[in-house]
Amino acid sequence: MANRVTKDTLIGEVLDMDMQTAAYFLEMGMHCLGCPASRGETLEQACMVHGVNCDELVNEINKYFAASEVIKK
Numbered sequence: 001m002a003n004r005v006t007k008d009t010l011i012g013e014v015l016d017m018d019m020q021t022a023a024y025f026l027e028m029g030m031h032c033l034g035c036p037a038s039r040g041e042t043l044e045q046a047c048m049v050h051g052v053n054c055d056e057l058v059n060e061i062n063k064y065f066a067a068s069e070v071i072k073k
Helices: 011-017 019-027 043-050 054-072
Strands: none
Touching: 011 019, 011 043, 019 054, 043 054
């Protein structure tokens, strides 16, 4: 089953699914990914703090996961 995220997914969960997703957080200005507090934030919380459209971030990460699944097959 392919990985899929929602606004309520924790950043730590996303990173645990695939560390390559760190690039999406770095692009939005979230450079503290190793911080325990940031790993416990939801995507929605992080987007709100960093002024990023959460729907767009969720869609981009889910597109990444979908493309990764195609490559694996």
